[in-house]
Amino acid sequence: MTFENTLAYAKSLDEKDPLAKYREEFNFPQVNGKQVIYFTGNSLGLQPKRAVEYVNEVMQDWGALAVEGHFYAEKPWWDYHERLSEPLSGLVGALPSEVTVMNTLTVNLHLLMMTFYRPTAEKYKIICEEKAFPSDQYMIQSQVRLHGLDPKEAIVELKKRPGEHNFRYEDIIAKIDEVGDEAALVLIGGLNYYTGQVFDMRAITAHAHQYGAKVGWDLAHAAGNVELKLHEWNVDFAAWCSYKYMNAGPGSASGCFVHERYHTDKELVRLAGWWGHNKERRFLMERKFDAIESAHGWQISNPSILSLAPYLASIEMFAEVGMEKLITKRDQITAYLEYVMEDVARAVNANYEIITPKAGKERGSQLSVFLHGKGKDLFSYLMDEGVIVDWREPNVVRIAPVPFYTSYEDIFRFGEILKKADSLFHSQEE
Template identity: 70%
Template sequence: MTFENTLQYAQQLDQQDPLKNFRNKFHFPKVNGKKVIYFTGNSLGLQPKNAKKYVDEVMTDWAELAVEGHFQAEKAWWDYHERFSEKLAPIVGAMPSEITVMNTLTVNLHLLMVSFYRPTKECYKIIMEEKAFPSDQYMIASQVRFHGLDPKEVIVEVKKREGEHHFRTEDILAKIREVGEECALVLMGGVNYYNGQVLDMQTITKIGKEAGAYVGWDLAHAAGNVELKLHEWDVDFAAWCSYKYMNSGPGNASGCFVHEQYHDQKDIPRFEGWWGHNKERRFLMEPEFQPEPSANAWQISNAPILALAPYLASLEYFEEVGMPALIEKRNKIVAYLEYILQEVEEEVGGNFEVITPQERGTQLSVFLHGQGKELFHYLMKNGVITDWREPNVIRLAPAPFYCSFENMYEFGQVLKGYFSESQ
């Protein structure tokens, strides 16, 4: 597609955008009295305007019904979490029974590893990517130590090739085959937080399973961003946070996927609790655990309703739009952003290296050769909310729900302003 770096052209793209009205359904911070250009939906999504209504409903039910809200509220609390399964299923490519929402991301990965990392003397190694998000590194290392093993002997990292910024699928597959029968688990980030690369989850899962390993995915940067087919790909388990592309609010609840093949395994190792017990017998207070015949068996405590409310509100928008439409706009707006970067680079004589490969979602990670953090501060001061990663990378994530093509053009103008002022 041939783009143009003009305000008129950007506004024309916005007029043609089927999702243009959703921008008005989110709250924007303001800088100098003007709505910001928000590029950090990969860190914390903007607040949907309907979130307050959903939270207020819970507050009203609590005020007027108190404990009876568990059963008498319009959205009864005792099964509130079950409302997510149908709505999340098309977003992550799962059967509703394979999804539950609980806790937060790293907590859920810990709980899922109880079930899916069961090392033996012969089969104990874990394959992950190098420089994974620190939380994953800490979580996996601590799980290994919990089993009395040495992380240095257990964790096998797939590395990028010298001088390259992205992972090669063939290198990941080669590492799985190399570790072979010693590989107990493959656990990686489906979308790399630093470079924005979307890994070939389908192929990696297939080869991991052929090696006899369990395969799980951290989908923090994938859920609500890229196409997922967790059930079809035969993924064993996955978890994702909801506050990035899914706009549920800071630190909010995490979604979990557990493939249906494990739902009837009553003897599977699992940390169990009241809310994973057979729903129809839950309030009989029986001493023996009877797991729900779904991913809800991994639930432990009753759901944090006030936290779940804004997540449910956001899913109303996802249900209305659908992932195909979001992905279509995502592809177009990211391509336009990349074009704007190239135009500005040529005009100002800069050196902007996009280190995100074509296998990407909403994020572009840009290496700012010759630039320091002064550029980041300039952007923030001028209403461009972006993200800085050492040594000199800015991450730009134009979320399709609320970013406009005009935003991309305006960003280019601010970027040019920095270079004209710094000369």
């Protein structure tokens, strides 16, 4: 597609955008009395107006019904979490029985690792990517120690080639082959938070399974952003947060996937709790744990309804639109952002190095950019001008246009602010 970096052209794209109406479904912050240009949905999504309504509904039921709200609220609390399974399953490519919502992301990964990381003397190594998000690093290290193993021996990191920003698929496959039958688990972020690179989850899962390794995915930056087919890809388990692309609010509940082949295995090791116990017998207070034969069998405590309410409101919008339409806009608006940044760089002789892969299947709604010669000064300037982007040490600005609420006019105006910033910095240097 041939783009133009003009206001008229950007507005013409917005007029033809079938998702444009959803922009009005969100509350935008303001800076200096103006609505911000929000490019940080990969960190915290904007607030859906529906979320306020859903939370207020729970608060009203709590006030009017108190404990009886568990069974007599319009959406009874005791099975509230089950309402999220079907719409979420469509977003992650799963069966409804394979999806549950509980706790927060790293807590859920810990719980799932208790089931799926069962090291032996011969099979004990975990393969993960180098410089994974810190929570994943700490979690994996602590799980290894929990089993009395040395992280230096048990953790095998996938590495990038010197001077390259992204992982090569052939290097990942080669490392799995190298570890071979010693691999107990492969646990990788489906989309690298720093560069925005999307991994070939299907192929990596299939290759690791050849060695009998379990495969899990941290989908924090992938869920609600890229195409997922967890059931078809034969993934063992996965978890994701809800507050990034899924717009469920700060620290909101996490989604989990457990493949159906594990649902009836009552001998699996897990950290059990009564909300995972046979639903029909839960209130009999039985001594022996009888796991629900679905992903809900990994539940521990009754979930936070105030956390689930905004998540339910948001995923209903996803269900209305469908991932196919979101991905179509994602690809076009991200390409337009790339085009505008490159056009501005040529116009002002700036060096903006985009380190996110160019190939469509290897990226989602994020461009990670080195602002050579500008760095944090330019980041701070953008924030002061009402362009909300994300800084990651040592020198990356992450820019994430979100299909639900980012407009093409936002992209154009961002480009104009970039031009203004560069001329301002040049005048200061002189």
